[in-house]
Amino acid sequence: MTSIIADKVLKEKGLTWDTPIKDFYGSFKLPGAERTEQVTFKDLFAHKTCLSRSDFWWASGPDIFDVEEMMSKLQFLGEKCEFRSEFKYNNLMYVAGSHIIEKLSNKTWDVLIKEHILDPLGMTNTKTSFKEAFKTGNTLKGYEPFNGSFYELQTDADLIIDLVGQAGSVHSTAEDMNKYMRHIVENNGERYADLFWDQTAFDIGKYFGVTGQITKPTFPASSEMSDYTISWVKGQYEGEEILAHGGDTFTTHTFITLSREREYGIYLSCTGGLKARTTNQLITWFIQDMIMDKEPWITAQNICTYPSEWDDTPERDRSDPDWGLYVPDDSDTLKSFTGTYSHDIFGDVVVSFADDEGLQIAYQKVNCTLKRKKESEKEFRCHASAPSLPSDSRITQDARILNVNFEEGKLYSNMLERGENYEFNNNISPRLSLVFLLLFVPLFVMAP
Template sequence: MAAGSTPIRGLSQLRFVSLLLVCLVVAAATTPPSFTEDIERKIDTFAKKIMTCRDIVGISMAVVSGNTTLMAKGYGLANRATGQPMTGSTLCGIASLTKAFAATLLTKLLSKSSHSLDSRVRDVLGTDFTFSDCERTRRATIRDLLAHRLGVPSNNYARMQDGLTRKKLASIIRFFDAENEFRNSFVYNNLMYGLATYISEKMGGRSWEDLLQEHIFTPLDMTSTTFTHVANLSRSDIAKPYLKFGTSWKPVSLLLHKYWGELGGSGSILSTAEDMGKWLQFQLGEGPDGTGEVLSRNSLDETHRPVSVIPESASSAQFRKPHCPVSYTSGEYALGWRRGYYRGWPMILHTGTSWGYGGLATLLPDRGLAVYTGITGRDSGYRGRRLLHMYTADLLLGVEPWLNLTTACSFLPDSRKRPRDTLYTVRPMPSPGEYVGTYGNFAFGNLTVAEDKSRLILRYGRLGKWSLAPTGRGDRFKGSAIGLVPLTLPVITFDRDSKGAVQQLQIPKFNPGNPPVFTRRLKESDAPPPQPCADDPASTGSGSGRQCRLACLLFFASVWVMTW
């Protein structure tokens, strides 16, 4: 017996050793190398190289592993005029990276209420609230808002109108018509995150800014983070946003960001590399919020869960084979986050661009790694940011980077023409007085056309001001920006009534697929009442439909019991 048991014992030992070797191999494959001075030096060199060829003035960068911020620093300049350097404590606009904060806050508030992400919008805002059609009014949920599933075009420039508060946005959202299928399309829409901001305020009973401070910034010790529409814009620690016109850099007024950010959740946060490192630790399930004070692990995972499929853009297709030796995809949208893969590893990310500010946050959750960059400048197609993140990820993953200081600039070079200061050929002005007046649109508000020294000036809210130049083609003009918004209007068309009087104007730039029509002397009080949309018992969400289904189930259950 003893002699016969030896092979069995030997086999068990062999299996144990084999299993141990497998575990060691797996551990070696999934444990990133230590963050050495050499790795940091390589990141420094690559970041500085990226700036030289991707139209970037300054970079704010954080690198995170688990519950540790490995580095938080800056490159380039925060202010070209003074030579002030960008540092880890410089405030930079993070643009649409704000959306993840908005989604996290709203998810937190919902978890403490009787509602959920699948509650209908009108269950929170009341039955007086409507979208442009009854299907969306009856069925649209908070998850639909956060995942861009409503099929309503961006209409982003409507944010320039005077008096657009979050409450008013909720009342006029019905005038923005849907152009794509409900829940079967992905149409990115900043206005819907403004609406989500208002929902948070209704649920939390306080301003969105105060709620973020209480529920996210303070628990995560993000002591420097603030908002473009709240901060003292004269602070020296705010990086100046820049855009390039031809070969010249021009600063963008911070007043533009102040007014542009008033809707909150779409893109209004100013933060530092140091604070964003803490935010990324939290998103990885690590850091100061290990107790779940900000959000439970299940709820955090819910914000990361894919909801919508994102059609692949021409730009995104360039970041996979055959154009790119490794795959970098972002084909799904969660709640304030995109989902994809890098080198086969699941990836959570979001981009952002807003008038001279830009951002990119990337998480590899299975490896416990994350990278943030905020930039000032242009960086067309997010290419510089993406390449910097891929290079940094390779170093942290312990693989040989496929990028180097040459391919940092040669891979997908920036071939798009830079905007230039617009100069138009001056043509004879049709009778200017014909066009002068106030024009209104129920969704976009009012704009005015005035005559100033024999030229026409178009004004739209506090931000938009253009000098109109006739094209020589009837009532068509071009608009050269002379206000806070550096936006050229290639075409502005005036329309006449049957008697030949100018009655309307259209600006295709505001929505190319369906340009808004502004009508002369149209008043807000002329708006039609909301379309009546009684709740459909079969509609999703809470309320009467769910109660009806419950009553039906109870009825059939009682019949079954009696007949049985």
């Protein structure tokens, strides 16, 4: 939806997806001169900037997420790869692009979505804000299984999504999504044809997302998501072209599949942890087989064992297989690591020491006790649970690993992102700085 309004506003202003943003928004700045001067809306919305996501900056739940401040800090994002060389998903690029569209149109993202999509299609029950959706009382509750019981998820955690709503989050109903899909499929995407069905929109890059690929003969079917377009992914199921799009909040996972050839749209939404993503995909395949008059290969017996019986490759251990190598440590020697560490994007991380517990780390609403890696004096980590999980420390299905390493007075952390290593500098307190000033000034005065 964000791409739709971006496309409309760009056309109204005589701009294209390939117009360098610097040409009309001079203050926009990303890491490196090449990115800053050449980056386009296509780069932002097709995830081709190759910059780190830094999702923990907003997903940890800051009380204030100032978009203007965010725009000024984009220049400090880590560079993951060479500009335009790979697909690297990044929510912040959608927020940035949407903010520029707001400036161009002099209208908010919420107003633009309502004006160009919701009102024309009669989607009266769709909200662009989770806060507004919760006010209606027409919202679902999510549950997470643990040890044979179900725990209610803290749905208020989804309010955090409003901080980056421009990245594509709306709170909708099956009825409203049916109106959206019907327009795209039955009217051949008349209102948004150039974004949904025009081949040039797909020739942007290869998709390396979580949907993955299944092929015969390992599986009884063939499914692949390959080309990333503006927000949507083009692929095939059993040789027939489809478009798909998935989205997650802390409590809910949604998946949409469209077929122009057979004129169908499938909308699925499940509550719960990350396994809900797989549930959506499995049910989609089942429905597609029925539409294509095929015997569904997903059945009541194998849906709960997928990917077995076809693939016995162990599922990736998201809880971190090395967790057992870390042990509690409350020795006084760790006190030397305490302090406030600062990063240009994330701001301050505070490391403190508690008797009988050891090092504590605090960032925004995340607080946890650091465990030390065996045979290492400077490497630590802790479980940082998703905001939606109940306050039961045993429930870690959707927990994330926070790595911390201390080197030469600096703190290095992945900030809950795999493959990241952000550098934080240790701040000297104002009082200590003043002491240094008082010590050095007399020396200069007394010098001959």
